[in-house]
Amino acid sequence: MKHIYTGKTKDVYEREDGNYLLKFKDDVTGENGVFDPGANTVGLTMEGAGRAGLRLTKHFFEVLKEKEIPTHYIDADIEAATMTVQPAAVFGNGLEVICRYRAVGSFLRRYGLYAQEGQPLDAFVEVTLKDDERQDPPISEDALAMLDILSHEEYKELKGLTRKIANTVKDELAKKDIDLYDIKFEFGRGKDGQILLIDEISGGNMRAYKQGEYIEPLQLEKIMLEM
Structure with missing residues (x-):
């Protein structure tokens, strides 16, 4: 296999059959040793986080497959902490799409003049550019279109898919x-131009609470997949 990319939480390889292999790591995003799904730096390493993230990702991708929602997922090998996916081209240099149900994290930091912590939000969709140097700035639909990253039609499709x-x-x-308080997704275009959900769906890219208490990524996987 050909090594393509070293990411914060996973590495990417190209297989001989043209598909890609994602190797999940135990690193999670955050700052100063505190987990934050919206952070653009690796904040800490949690033993077992890679496999836990993959187990939950596999579960959610298979639920989406049953609902015929387009994703890049093909299959997963939990023991090897790898997932096989079909190729997809990212938008520009990559976008992150957040769906927010509660005012927490960066939303609260930006809009705290008007928002209360934990205030309900109506599946608010926010798009940010993957740009570490500029702290992943939020970007509007009009700017995405003007910069030729995403057309207005693609934005509407992306927003609808995100909420779904x-x-x-x-x-x-x-x-x-x-x-679920908020969750972060990534999307790309498949070979036929169709917009696909890519990357992962795990505790590492969402904030989840039970009875008002935050659930750590590893604990979330245990609760969700316990028999």
Whole structure:
């Protein structure tokens, strides 16, 4: 296999058949040793986080597959902490799309003049550029179109898919009496130009709470997948 990319939480390899292999690592994003799904730096290493993230990702991607929601997922090998996916081209140098149900994290830091901590939000969709140097700045639909990153039509599709996927995850968590506060996704274009959900869906890219208490990524996987 050909090594393509070394990321914060996973490495990417190209397979001989043209598909890609994602190798999950035990690193999670955050700052000063505190986990934060919206951070653009590796904040800490949690033993077992890679496999835990992959188990949960596999669970959610297979739920989405049943609902015929387009993703890049093909299959996963939990023991090896790898996931096989179809190729997809990112938008520009990469976008992150956040769906927010509660005012926490960077939303609260930016809009704290008007928002109260934990205030309910109506599946608010926010797009940011993957740009570490500029602290992943938020970007509007018009700017995305003007900069030729995403057309208005693609933005509407992206926003609709984000809410559909986030609501699916929210419903799955609710089965275990867990509340989803926010979740971060990445998307790309498949070979036929179709917009696909890519990357992962794990505790490392969401904030989830149970009875008002934050659930760490490893604990979330245990609660969700316990028999």
